[in-house]
Amino acid sequence: MGSLSGNVPFKLNIRTDVSSLMFYSMILLAMSIPLSEFGMSIAQFLLLAFWIHEGADYRKSENQNYHGIINSLRVYFNAIGFNLTGKFRMLFNNPAALAVISLYFIHLAGLLYTSDLNYALKDLRIKLPLLSLPVIIATSTALTKERLNQLLSFFCLAVFAGTVASIYVLFTRHVSDPRELSIFISHIRFGLTICFSIFILLYFLYKKTGTTRFLRVIVALGILWLFFFLIILESVTGLAITGLLIYFFSLIASSRIKSKFIRWAVLIPISLSPVLAANFFRQQVKEFNKVEAVDYSKLEKYTHYGTPYVHDTCTYGIEKGKYVGIYLAPSELRQEWNRRSNLSYDGLDNKGQELSYTIIRFLNSKGLRKDANGIRSLSDNEIAHIENGVANTAYLENFSFRSRIDQMVMGYTNYVKHGDPNASSVMQRVEYWKTSAYIIREHWLTGVGTGDLNQAFSTAYQEMGSKLDDAFRNRSHNQFLAIFVAFGIFGLIWFLFTLFYPPIAVGRHTDYYYLVFFTIIFMSMLTEDTLETQAGATFFAFFNALLLFGRKREPDKA
Incomplete structure (x- = not known):
């Protein structure tokens, strides 16, 4: 069988050493992110178990009596203790890894002044991958380039499988909302995994990863299919991020064209594309509000x-x-x-x-x-x-992104004219952000604590006299505002530090994979509470740790 992941045949030789078992568990975790929350949990338990066992070797004593078994166990647990001591010493000597896991400790600190302890503990459980995955990956054997590409290939295959399942739902069930197509995780998180897969496959194609032209054609078709599916899903966030990344990399590529005339001939239209997009939306609003005269x-x-x-x-x-x-x-x-x-x-x-x-x-x-x-x-x-x-x-209408644009325009018009945000998820977000700002004015220094966000928003909506229907009264839908509301100004500053310092400290800020991943995560955090669900927290924690600490240094720059 050919390869999507290297210039050698794709053979995942099954090995039973602990490092390989950890690698297989990481593959399971990567494949579970778009497909199964249960699979995510199982994979993380396996990773933890193999991580604890890594470096310790349990061997049966030749003497099978009681004392021999006890002695073997004593030696084994001593080895585990010695192994874990070394791992934590490695962790404490890695400032970037400490910065990454400190995000979880911000949430722990928020317990000190929260009143809803039950919700706070639930939140800490959901966000546990923010602690466990960076610790495990930063203190384990780094993946080779071949293994990294194999893992990313399996991730892309899992995302593709998720899109196939969604198409099956589309043709076999009554679907009135494209969001219903994402049956494993939320459509927004699914859109993020699709977006990441597109740019992984683009890199495979650019590097001519694979042994045959046929496989490269398959990769190209996979890219087109995933982009088409984003349109079917009507994922505004996914399409916007994809467009931004294409815009960004197009600027880089065109700036490297040697011919000055061709370079500017390409750069100018690309540079003007955001202006054209804004003008298109303005025209849609204008057309939407152009009413026929009524006698x-x-x-x-x-x-x-x-x-x-x-x-x-x-x-x-x-x-x-x-x-x-x-x-x-x-x-x-x-x-x-x-x-x-x-x-x-x-x-x-x-x-x-x-x-x-x-x-x-x-x-x-x-x-x-x-x-x-x-x-x-x-x-x-x-x-x-x-x-x-x-x-x-x-x-x-199936596959009609136009209807999504119409919904956005109508929602914008209703909000501007009547102050009613209910007709559009985009305008609802504006109301969420206003409500977040209202809470922040009262709790700007320390925030409301880890567990009190729901109560704070409920109270704020009532005090503001919000026109949002009860069914739409959600939280920030902006990760930065969510952190600000929960932990105050210093919590927000530290959160930004945990995002920007680690890639700079380990020299990954110019790495293609990390640039793509960071852009996807950062942009999603502007319109979503990305870390507030198991899928979102796991997606961020796993790939952030993997791309920062989990691979050997073989520089592939953007």
Whole structure:
């Protein structure tokens, strides 16, 4: 079989020495990150067990009586103690590793002034990989380049397997939201693993890693497939990070072109691309709010059943150039909807949104009047879509990133005009950040502690009179703000130190793999609480430690 990971045949020769067993456990962990939280836990327990055993060799005594066995165990545990002493001596002589694990000790320090100890202990359990993985990897045998590439290859294969499983879900189940395609971990974390895999494979392709042209074609197709899947997943974060990294590396590559004319001919369009992207979004907002002129004197005043229409141009806003509240008969909608659905018209849909608003928007997107006949014209499938929170027929189109852009534009427009952040996850984040800033003003020095974030946000939303629905009242969705809220200004400064100091100290700040990984993590932390879930904490802790401390020095610069 050919290789994706080196210029030798890909043969994972099964060996039973402890270093090899640790390597296999690391492969299991890498493959579990996109596929299985249970697998992540098992792999980390195996790593810990082999790490403790590494350097100690238990051999049965030739004398199989009681005293012989006890003596063998005594020798074995003495060896373990000696081995662990050496490992911790190695750790304490590695300032960069100490800086990395100090992030966990910030959370431990936050226990001193937290009131919700149960939540704090749960948080510490989730974040345990931030301590265990750097300690294990920094004090174990470093991987060779061949083994590192093998591990990364298995990681990419696992991510690919995750996308195949998602496509199976797409074609065999009713999917009303692309986020439902990620069945193993959250769609955002899955998007990050896809993004990382794309740039791992790009590096394999650039370095012509592999023995045959056929395998390089497979790698190229894999890159295209993963990028296409990001579009299917409608992963704004993943696509934005991918675009940023492509932009960054394109600038580097074009700046190295020898011909001055060609260099500038390439550099100028690349440099202007962010301006063009911003202008595109501005145009979308402008088009979205360009409304057709309405002659109210020509609008019909009554429904087919004689109910007066309400023509509301204020409450429901504009969508795709039309007033959503035109031809509205709430009493008919309520009666007919409650006849066709078990969900109350005056209640919430399955996404926690006001169901009446979802119904009105869905009918508007179909060009139907918001009355009894409008509801009657809907199919049973469309009723189910509305119950599941689908507010526009465009959102039902598979592989339509355009609908995601429309959602963002509509959410932005509603937030600017009405201060309502509920219609868009992007605008909800703005509300989360405002709420974080509100808490920080009161607790800027020490923060609220490890376990009190939920209570602090709940109180802040009430005091601010936030328009966010209860279902959307989440925490910071920004890792830096989350740290600031929990641990204050000094906690934030130290957190930034733990991110920037280690790669500089060990000379990895110009390494391709680490640059890609760091960019992915840093960008995700701007819009997500990346470290607040097991998958996010493990993804960060494992690859951060691996790329900093877990491989032998064979410089591959970006």
